[in-house]
Amino acid sequence: xxxxxxxxxxxxxxxxxxxxxxxxxxxxxxxxxxxxxxxxxxxxxxxxxxxxxxxxxxxxxxxxxxxxxxxxxxxxxxxxxxxxxxxxxxxxxxxxxxxxxxxxxxxxxxxxxxxxxxxxxxxxxxxxxxxxxxxxxxxxxxxxxxxxxxxxxxxxxxxxxxxxxxxxxxxxxxxxxxxxxxxxxxxxx
Amino acid sequence: xxxxxxxxxxxxxxxxxxxxxxxxxxxxxxxxxxxxxxxxxxxxxxxxxxxxxxxxxxxxxxxxxxxxxxxxxxxxxxxxxxxxxxxxxxxxxxxxxxxxxxxxxxxxxxxxxxxxxxxxxxxxxxxxxxxxxxxxxxxxxxxxxxxxxxxxxxxxxxxxxxx
Numbered sequence: 531x532x533x534x535x536x537x538x539x540x541x542x543x544x545x546x547x548x549x550x551x552x553x554x555x556x557x558x559x560x561x562x563x564x565x566x567x568x569x570x571x572x573x574x575x576x577x578x579x580x581x582x583x584x585x586x587x588x589x590x591x592x593x594x595x596x597x598x599x600x601x602x603x604x605x606x607x608x609x610x611x612x613x614x615x616x617x618x619x620x621x622x623x624x625x626x627x628x629x630x631x632x633x634x635x636x637x638x639x640x641x642x643x644x645x646x647x648x649x650x651x652x653x654x655x656x657x658x659x660x661x662x663x664x665x666x667x668x669x670x671x672x673x674x675x676x677x678x679x680x681x682x683x684x685x686x687x688x689x690x691x692x693x694x695x696x697x698x699x700x701x702x703x704x705x706x707x708x709x710x711x712x713x714x715x716x717x718x719x
Numbered sequence: 720x721x722x723x724x725x726x727x728x729x730x731x732x733x734x735x736x737x738x739x740x741x742x743x744x745x746x747x748x749x750x751x752x753x754x755x756x757x758x759x760x761x762x763x764x765x766x767x768x769x770x771x772x773x774x775x776x777x778x779x780x781x782x783x784x785x786x787x788x789x790x791x792x793x794x795x796x797x798x799x800x801x802x803x804x805x806x807x808x809x810x811x812x813x814x815x816x817x818x819x820x821x822x823x824x825x826x827x828x829x830x831x832x833x834x835x836x837x838x839x840x841x842x843x844x845x846x847x848x849x850x851x852x853x854x855x856x857x858x859x860x861x862x863x864x865x866x867x868x869x870x871x872x873x874x875x876x877x878x879x880x881x882x
Contacts, residue, residue, distance in 0.1 A: 563726055570733035574740055581744035584751035591754045663864055663882040665829035665841040677829040677841050679862040679882045698843045698862055700827065718826060718843050719860070 598666045604630060604710035605676040605701040606661045612715070613659030613682040613697075617650035632704055632711035653686045659695075667700070674710065676701045756835040760874075764838035764867050767874035769825040772842055772865060775802070775876060776823030780814040787811055795868055795875035818851035823861075831864065838874070840865045841882070 608630045615623050628639045649655075659682025667675045678699045683692040702714040771793040778786035787806040794802045813819065823846045831839040844861040866878035 563730070566730050567733060570730060570737055574733060574736045577737065577740035577744040581740060581747050584744065584747035587751040588747065588754060591751075591758065663831065663841050663862065665831040667827065667829035677827055677843065679841065679843075696860070696862065698827075698860060 597671075598669060601666055601669055601674045601676060601703055601710050602664050604703055605678055605712065606664050608712045609661050609664075609678050609680050609699060609701065609715065610659075613657060613661070613680050615650075616656045616658075617647075617654060618656075620647055620650050630712055632706055633713040635712050635714050653688075656685045657682050659683060672705045674703045674705075676703065678715075753835050757833040757838075760835070760838050760869075761830045761833050764833070764874050765828045765830060765840060767867055768828050768840045768842055768865050771867070771874070771876050772825050772844060772863070773823050775879075776844065776846060776861075777821060778810070778814060779820045780818045783811050783814045793876055795870045796877040798876065798878050819848065820850075821846060821848040836869045837877070838867050840867065 608627060611623055611627050611630070624639050624642050628636055631639060659680055661678055662681050663679045665677050667677050669675070678697075678701050680697040680699065682695050682697070684695055685692040698718040700716045700718055701712055702716075703710045704713045705711075774786075775790045775793050778790070787810060791799065791803050791806060823844050825842050825844050827843040829841050831841050833839075842861075842863045842865050844863055846859040846861060847856045848859070849856050862882050864878075864880045864882045865876060867874040868877040869875075
């Protein structure tokens, strides 16, 4: 039994000395050391677990927010094009609208023929406007619904000074080939 | 009795690790709790938008005092004070004089932005109004940006703007 434990001694060397009958006491520095080490280990593991869990939750929320921003950008972009339809550049606008559309909404623009563009030219139809607010009402991985408020001024031969119009729309979108595309834009009466 | 150096190093390293992991974990947890609280606010704030807006924007000249008292309880902050002044000095008198009855119905809502204590909602509202001079109902289609704040455990309107 060493009188003094040195720095080079094995960990067992610091354990409490046996009592008079040879048994070791229940407490002592060795037990305290192990208790501290185990407690600290549990605390560190707990913090790592908490940090990982929190990061995963944050990551999930950030992914959802990113998805919602993409949905809003698609809906805003499509309605912005519709609010700024001008007879002189209508063919280009319709082509861009088709690029951001799918399903029945896309079909509506596919039906735009030379008679439609002639009608716009004849009426000198020009619309200028903007999306004033938009918000995701519902969304999952493949579909979404967005409320959009649009304000526009429409000029034509009947209203050469323009007529202000406010629209309320519910825009439906589908996620196809890595892009959010508008499948329907319905005016809320 | 003297402790070996290794016996001091291990707890010291673990203590440093506890501090090193504890601080970022606490910050991440705080952010996650705030984000989840904001997300959890979306549904109750949307529901509150419908109830509060319909009450604030609907009144009947025969029950104008009760209607406006109820409406004031749906608002908070500076907007609440401004609304109370307008209700007492303008709306009540105008409603009695013109015998106005107006009914608002929220047809759609969607959350624009959500925070732990504040939610912004886009609301589409239909409003039907009759007056003594125009008994035929006139309809209006409103698009409102509604800000709600949590006050006294309730979601109350703290800002209201047409968009």
